[in-house]
Amino acid sequence: MSEILISLAKNWAEHDPDTKTKQQVLDLIKDNDIDKLTSLFSGDLEFGTAGLRSEIGPGQSRMNRAVVIRATYGLCQYLLNKYPNKKPKLIVGNDARHMSDHFAQDVCGVAVSLGLEVFRLPSNLPTPVLAFGVRHIGADAGVMITASHNPPQDNGYKVYDHLGAGIIPPMDKEIAQLIKSAPMADEIKLGAGWNEIDITKQYQQRAAQLVNNNYGQIKVAFTPMHGVGQETFDACMKEAGFNPSINVAEQTKPDPDFPTVSFPNPEEPGAMDLLLALAQTIDADVAIANDPDADRCAVAVPEKGNWKVLSGDELGFLLAWWMIEKSKLTNVPLRGQMVASIVSSSLVPKMAQAHGLKGASTLTGVKWMGHLDELIFGYEEAIGYCTDPDFVRDKDGITAALRVVEMISYLKQNNNSVTGILNEIYQEFGVHLTKQLSFRFASVSEAIKITQKLISDSPTKIGEFNVEKVEDMNNGIDGLPPTSGIRLTTKNGRIIVRPSGTEPKLKCYLEVITKPGNPQTNQAIAIQELDSLAKSVHQLLTTI
Numbered sequence: 001m002s003e004i005l006i007s008l009a010k011n012w013a014e015h016d017p018d019t020k021t022k023q024q025v026l027d028l029i030k031d032n033d034i035d036k037l038t039s040l041f042s043g044d045l046e047f048g049t050a051g052l053r054s055e056i057g058p059g060q061s062r063m064n065r066a067v068v069i070r071a072t073y074g075l076c077q078y079l080l081n082k083y084p085n086k087k088p089k090l091i092v093g094n095d096a097r098h099m100s101d102h103f104a105q106d107v108c109g110v111a112v113s114l115g116l117e118v119f120r121l122p123s124n125l126p127t128p129v130l131a132f133g134v135r136h137i138g139a140d141a142g143v144m145i146t147a148s149h150n151p152p153q154d155n156g157y158k159v160y161d162h163l164g165a166g167i168i169p170p171m172d173k174e175i176a177q178l179i180k181s182a183p184m185a186d187e188i189k190l191g192a193g194w195n196e197i198d199i200t201k202q203y204q205q206r207a208a209q210l211v212n213n214n215y216g217q218i219k220v221a222f223t224p225m226h227g228v229g230q231e232t233f234d235a236c237m238k239e240a241g242f243n244p245s246i247n248v249a250e251q252t253k254p255d256p257d258f259p260t261v262s263f264p265n266p267e268e269p270g271a272m273d274l275l276l277a278l279a280q281t282i283d284a285d286v287a288i289a290n291d292p293d294a295d296r297c298a299v300a301v302p303e304k305g306n307w308k309v310l311s312g313d314e315l316g317f318l319l320a321w322w323m324i325e326k327s328k329l330t331n332v333p334l335r336g337q338m339v340a341s342i343v344s345s346s347l348v349p350k351m352a353q354a355h356g357l358k359g360a361s362t363l364t365g366v367k368w369m370g371h372l373d374e375l376i377f378g379y380e381e382a383i384g385y386c387t388d389p390d391f392v393r394d395k396d397g398i399t400a401a402l403r404v405v406e407m408i409s410y411l412k413q414n415n416n417s418v419t420g421i422l423n424e425i426y427q428e429f430g431v432h433l434t435k436q437l438s439f440r441f442a443s444v445s446e447a448i449k450i451t452q453k454l455i456s457d458s459p460t461k462i463g464e465f466n467v468e469k470v471e472d473m474n475n476g477i478d479g480l481p482p483t484s485g486i487r488l489t490t491k492n493g494r495i496i497v498r499p500s501g502t503e504p505k506l507k508c509y510l511e512v513i514t515k516p517g518n519p520q521t522n523q524a525i526a527i528q529e530l531d532s533l534a535k536s537v538h539q540l541l542t543t544i
Helices: 002-014 019-030 034-040 065-082 100-113 127-137 171-180 200-209 229-240 273-282 312-330 347-354 397-413 418-429 444-456 519-543
Strands: 051-055 089-094 117-120 141-145 154-160 220-223 286-290 297-303 306-309 337-341 358-362 375-380 384-386 432-440 465-472 486-490 493-499 505-513
Touching: 002 019, 002 034, 019 034, 051 065, 065 089, 065 100, 065 141, 065 154, 065 171, 089 100, 089 127, 100 117, 100 141, 100 154, 127 141, 127 154, 127 200, 127 397, 200 229, 200 397, 220 229, 220 273, 229 397, 273 286, 273 297, 273 306, 286 397, 297 312, 297 397, 297 418, 312 337, 312 347, 312 375, 312 384, 312 397, 312 418, 312 432, 337 347, 347 358, 347 418, 384 397, 397 418, 418 519, 432 519, 444 486, 444 493, 444 505, 465 519, 493 519, 505 519
Parallel strands: 089 117, 089 141, 220 286, 337 358, 337 375
Antiparallel strands: 051 154, 141 154, 286 297, 297 306, 375 384, 432 505, 465 486, 486 493, 493 505
């Protein structure tokens, strides 16, 4: 076995165009470090529905120049097959992570040499600017080099289709097949002569058109969390006529090591501590965080002397409410549909329907929303909001932040608050409370096995809750494509259990819903029921 491994590693090193990663593999072969080599050559880095993502390092299972070059070859072959009678257009962007700039250059080099018309954006830009760029220049695809909010040692390769939406099946599978049959990296030519373009001004102008400063000015505390969002957010705020935000000084400049946070994801405990401390010090009206590539947005608001971080669902409710409310204030009718991913709360589609709009659920991931007709707003509970689908068919933390600034300005002008609006929503639709649980197992297969057991031998009762309906998501539910998981419906809530697929993890998404009525009373009931449900689900999944 180790002979096959050594032979595979030698062959990879021989064809690696990067002298640094080539030498790393050769050193491991020389030291006969079988464990490390096994990790680096455990199979090709999987090209999933968003593209590639992994730790930067040598070998076929890591992010490196050889992997990026071969992936781009596969993508270009796909585009050349799809558009045989024209020169396909590719737009390329990158964030500020380690190697991002170099990887983006390799993407451009491969695509040019294969005859594509290639447009490269300036380095260190937010992911939503690339998504905007696909539609803006009428590209056939886009590549963004980013690992979003992953740890500092990671990078990734995200692919967009001609709609400017993240790719979905069967496109991802077809590209993956073409990558598998790509030549070795040093056999793929790198050309020159792509177009350097800058559309940041056009993005800023469009983002600013979504909002207005009619409702007065507020004090905004903001952080891009060592990522690439600060400059773009500042420019959009200025373009929209809002006062500049007050920023977390230690986190405003891009830094791929993310020195002040243990994990650069606003959802992680402690990640927003510096922002909340700043917000408290300056007596801000709202605190906003983008993740490092600025496609996600987290928000905190002052409440009874403390700072309350809104859940991804709560911010989803508020953004939907504000779009509906603003259409009434401006007499500009809304037409289309508002959607939430299936693991998010079920409230936004109900709000949409109550106001004469269409409301629907999609599979997990904003990429599915990006392929819907008539989309006017979509979100997922993992703080991802698509607030301008005509121009950006993906999560956009910048436009979400601008809409939050406008909404908070309006609420302040009218002596109202986020809590007040949430209570109004709950009064009309009932309290919708959500919680996510995560369970780690020894292997991916164990997590999948437990899901399968839940499906084949479903509980009729979970704690005090009777299970009224069991749906195998592998067969497709709510008219959606099949996906791994199970949905269990109780009298006033639901549980979705999904295996991660890439990690040895099970994720559970719980929702409890009360009847419409007094929000304070109902909230207390919902909190108690959600806690009880979470304990019961925990017990069930750890004893199966």
